[in-house]
Amino acid sequence: MDFGGINPVILIATLMASAVPILLAALGETVVERAGVLNLGVEGMMVIGALGGFIVAVQTGSPVLGFIGGALAGAVLSLIFAALTQVFLANQVATGLALTLFGLGVSSLGGQGYNGIKPPPTEQLLPDALADLPVVGPIFFGHDWVVYFSIAMTAVLWWVLKATRVGLIIRAVGESHEAAHALGYKVNRIRLMCIAFGGAMAGMGGAYVSLARVPQWVDGITAGAGWIALAIVVFASWRPWRVLIGAYLFGGITVLQLNLQVAGSVIPVEYLSMAPYLITILVLVIMSAGRKANGAPAALGQNFHASR
Amino acid sequence: MKRRNLLATAAMGLLLASGGAFAQGMDKVKACFVYVGPIGDGGWTFQHHQGALAVQEAYGDKVEIQWQENVPEGADAERVLTQMALGGCNIIFTTSFGYMDATNAIAAKFPDVKFEHATGYKREHPNVSTYNARFYEGRAVQGHIAGKMTKTNKIGYIASFPIPEVIMGINSYYLHAKKANPNVELSIVWAFTWFDPAKEADAAKALIDQGVDVIASHTDSTAPLAEAAKTNGAVIGFGQASDMAIPEYMPTPRVSSIIDNWAPYYVKRVGELMDGTYAQVDSWAGIKEGEVEIGMITDAVPEEVKAEAEAMRDAIAAGTYHPFTGPINKQDGSPWLAEGATAPDGDLLGMNFYVEGIVGDIPQ
Numbered sequence: 002m003d004f005g006g007i008n009p010v011i012l013i014a015t016l017m018a019s020a021v022p023i024l025l026a027a028l029g030e031t032v033v034e035r036a037g038v039l040n041l042g043v044e045g046m047m048v049i050g051a052l053g054g055f056i057v058a059v060q061t062g063s064p065v066l067g068f069i070g071g072a073l074a075g076a077v078l079s080l081i082f083a084a085l086t087q088v089f090l091a092n093q094v095a096t097g098l099a100l101t102l103f104g105l106g107v108s109s110l111g112g113q114g115y116n117g118i119k120p121p122p123t124e125q126l127l128p129d130a131l132a133d134l135p136v137v138g139p140i141f142f143g144h145d146w147v148v149y150f151s152i153a154m155t156a157v158l159w160w161v162l163k164a165t166r167v168g169l170i171i172r173a174v175g176e177s178h179e180a181a182h183a184l185g186y187k188v189n190r191i192r193l194m195c196i197a198f199g200g201a202m203a204g205m206g207g208a209y210v211s212l213a214r215v216p217q218w219v220d221g222i223t224a225g226a227g228w229i230a231l232a233i234v235v236f237a238s239w240r241p242w243r244v245l246i247g248a249y250l251f252g253g254i255t256v257l258q259l260n261l262q263v264a265g266s267v268i269p270v271e272y273l274s275m276a277p278y279l280i281t282i283l284v285l286v287i288m289s290a291g292r293k294a295n296g297a298p299a300a301l302g303q304n305f306h307a308s309r
Numbered sequence: 310m311k312r313r314n315l316l317a318t319a320a321m322g323l324l325l326a327s328g329g330a331f332a333q334g335m336d337k338v339k340a341c342f343v344y345v346g347p348i349g350d351g352g353w354t355f356q357h358h359q360g361a362l363a364v365q366e367a368y369g370d371k372v373e374i375q376w377q378e379n380v381p382e383g384a385d386a387e388r389v390l391t392q393m394a395l396g397g398c399n400i401i402f403t404t405s406f407g408y409m410d411a412t413n414a415i416a417a418k419f420p421d422v423k424f425e426h427a428t429g430y431k432r433e434h435p436n437v438s439t440y441n442a443r444f445y446e447g448r449a450v451q452g453h454i455a456g457k458m459t460k461t462n463k464i465g466y467i468a469s470f471p472i473p474e475v476i477m478g479i480n481s482y483y484l485h486a487k488k489a490n491p492n493v494e495l496s497i498v499w500a501f502t503w504f505d506p507a508k509e510a511d512a513a514k515a516l517i518d519q520g521v522d523v524i525a526s527h528t529d530s531t532a533p534l535a536e537a538a539k540t541n542g543a544v545i546g547f548g549q550a551s552d553m554a555i556p557e558y559m560p561t562p563r564v565s566s567i568i569d570n571w572a573p574y575y576v577k578r579v580g581e582l583m584d585g586t587y588a589q590v591d592s593w594a595g596i597k598e599g600e601v602e603i604g605m606i607t608d609a610v611p612e613e614v615k616a617e618a619e620a621m622r623d624a625i626a627a628g629t630y631h632p633f634t635g636p637i638n639k640q641d642g643s644p645w646l647a648e649g650a651t652a653p654d655g656d657l658l659g660m661n662f663y664v665e666g667i668v669g670d671i672p673q
Contacts, residue, residue: 109347117351214511219531224506269672
């Protein structure tokens with residue numbers, strides 16, 4: 002079952018894994034932005050999560066603890082952002098950018114001495130008997146637990162945002178913080194929790210890079226994945242399932258174009274290289290076109306102070 | 310202090326800072342380095358920084374080093390270079406091909422500051438020198454090992470950007486793999502990045518998924534080796550730019566490496582600036598001068614292959630063998646080098662074609 006030298010089963014299985022970091026980070030950022038906060042520090046939180054996860058996994062020998070460590074590291078870093086923007090009402094765009102720079106710097110410093118170490122492997126979750134099934138095996142059963150976790154989180158966030166009271170509160174805070182405040186909700190506290198959640202997700206996504214995708218620590222290992230995640234949130238018009246589509250499209254076409262190059266495709270390499278960016282944006286824009294309900298949360302990027 | 314005074318003082322300071330370079334020698338030199346990636350990449354930038362540290366060690370108090378990591382190629386580089394030149398740097402090493410135009414543009418504005426551009430070919434001003442290492446010599450040794458070691462007869466190359474330095478590496482690697490094993494096929498993946506561990510790992514995975522079992526990389530991180538390590542020895546690779554002799558990656562997947570040893574050149578150039586013998590150069594040193602080193606070949610490589618590889622290294626060092634020795638045809642079949650002819654440096658530095666047998670086109 003090969004098309005031009007490329008096995009689509011392996012391709013799909015690979016893309017599901019390679020999309021995980023972006024997907025997790027973008028899901029986290031979706032919640033943050035739905036609560037009306039624009040945190041541009043995703044890249045910084047990812048890289049600090051990549052380092053935090055790596056250190057914990059190497060020290061404890063447990064990759065699961067590593068992912069938890071990565072999530073914690075991301076959340077802690079995001080709390081700096083939360084404190085600055087929610088308590089001291091600093092500008093969100095500037096603070097977010099600073100957070101990225103800060104995260105990159107701190108991780109570079111903290112990562113000294115962790116170069117060239119191999120972390121404990123993150124193993125496939127289900128038994129080989131299932132993973133070896135033809136076609137469905139590699140695609141549905143051959144992954145590590147984080148891949149399933151990322152898909153489950155997409156479903157959970159979709160449900161929470163759409164159908165629960167918590168989701169309604171988050172959306173209310175993001176659409177009109179004045180109204181939410183008038184109803185008695187603690188706007189800044191809710192936002193702070195959303196920011197911490199977003200940080201944890203980004204940190205976990207970063208940990209997936211250093212523990213599973215590349216399995217090693219290198220300075221600046223996320224290399225811009227956080228910015229891709231930010232873009233996907235916008236183009237997916239703040240909806241979890243579309244975030245998943247965007248992340249899979251981007252991851253998928255990245256993997257596909259590399260495979261096409263190996264297989265000796267007739268399409269020039271220049272076009273292949275830009276394809277992931279172009280196609281992801283195009284598809285998501287077309288999906289969102291012509292619908293009114295796709296706008297950004299109305300209070301996105303605005304700080305709130307209760308005394309007003 | 311009035312603003313006018315302040316400006317005047319600043320201008321005077323500038324004059325003084327740059328005036329020193331007019332003198333024949335210098336008592337104290339500030340050497341600055343511009344890096345394309347992080348020092349902790351374990352590869353390219355790491356090695357340049359080792360060179361910078363060697364300068365510091367060689368001259369102690371008489372030299373001050375300064376560096377900036379992760380400088381994007383293009384307009385940002387100009388800003389960084391301007392800042393460095395204004396900040397009193399006497400000599401600035403720009404350590405990536407993509408800084409070529411920025412280096413020359415800023416060099417025009419600061420004629421008293423020396424600029425040294427790695428791997429480029431433009432020396433538009435008297436204060437711009439270029440330096441490079443003959444990586445293709447190391448690629449020849451790697452290609453030989455790759456040709457002998459592959460079981461699937463498929464070898465891979467993760468390329469960064471379509472520039473002569475990369476293309477000559479691909480050609481040298483392929484020619485020697487082919488010589489060692491006539492059935493060998495080369496797959497090339499263009500990553501279009503110097504440093505992106507996740508993408509480098511993806512590229513390695515794409516190669517492995519399609520049956521490649523020896524991977525050479527021309528990107529800066531250790532990620533391709535990490536990906537190869539997941540195969541438990543089925544796939545091997547090479548350290549690139551730095552030794553990458555990480556215990557976990559030996560004896561496989563890292564079976565050998567090309568090490569860029571910039572320290573001798575950096576120490577020499579800063580020394581020349583101090584004693585007044587500094588002149589514009591176009592330096593291109595290789596295995597012979599010790600600027601390119603072949604990292605230890607591990608036990609995963611059979612004894613006789615190891616011996617052949619080391620013999621090739623020694624022949625190159627002795628000057629008795631040139632990796633590009635004719636007859637060699639271009640990809641389209643037209644002759645490039647006649648029987649016994651060796652490639653002139655000019656051809657190599659402007660190399661924009663594959664040799665015969667490589668499949669695919671070079672991206673424009």
